[in-house]
Amino acid sequence: MRLINKTIAVVITGLFTVNAWAIDSISLEKQYASDAKQSASSIRGEKFFTSKHGKEWSCASCHGVPPTKEGKHASTDKTISPLAPAFNSKRFTDEAKVNKWFKRNCNDVLGRECSPIEKADVMAYLNSLK
Template sequence: MNCATFLRTAGLLLAVSSPLLSPVQAATPADLLAGYTAAAGVPASAARGQKLFTTPQGREWRCASCHGEAPTQAGKHAATGKPIGALAPAFNPERFTDAAKTEKWFRRNCNDVMGRECSAGEKADVLAWLLTLKP
């Protein structure tokens, strides 16, 4: 790893783990994936991410309950009915471009679905799967 890559990864890890400590909020989905994967210490798995997204995780809701079975299309919040834009970055270029916002929504949604925060590995897996979805 060259120096520039190391510094970028270190900065992303800081932004991903403590967004309030980092002035850098803009990111790309690939940057966030790299940060989550590095924090997890294991390669991300799109297959695990798809399974986590589509199957119940011990609570009533699944990720797909609000984001839809196909996160390439708009969803709707299961309780409020509020519209939710497509989750897959290829279908909604605003997704996963702000580390603080990404962390906020992972924290909130993982708690709703799993009753706890997602691990870095789980975030990496879901994001890896979402990045495989192309138009």
């Protein structure tokens, strides 16, 4: 009986652990805006996404404008799936991956990590694309 209870507890814990990482693009936008203590703006997000910020690339350099179709990495030519969530249901469903890619891509575009409001604005822009 104890073995069964332990097995059930492990399975239940595993389910909650997996679900804790599941997220969606609207929740991420709200989370980043809350962290920034201000509202996200799709207009600022589009400007941020399409502009260069002192480095060689913008977000649009690889993801395209608008990012609703496949893009191509600027230096490797690797195909990138559409970024906008309405055009790729797999985007922004794993918070750890989202944070990893924001960190990596912001460094490529800005030379630093994105601020919470920059992330919120980009998410607002991507969420506005239908």
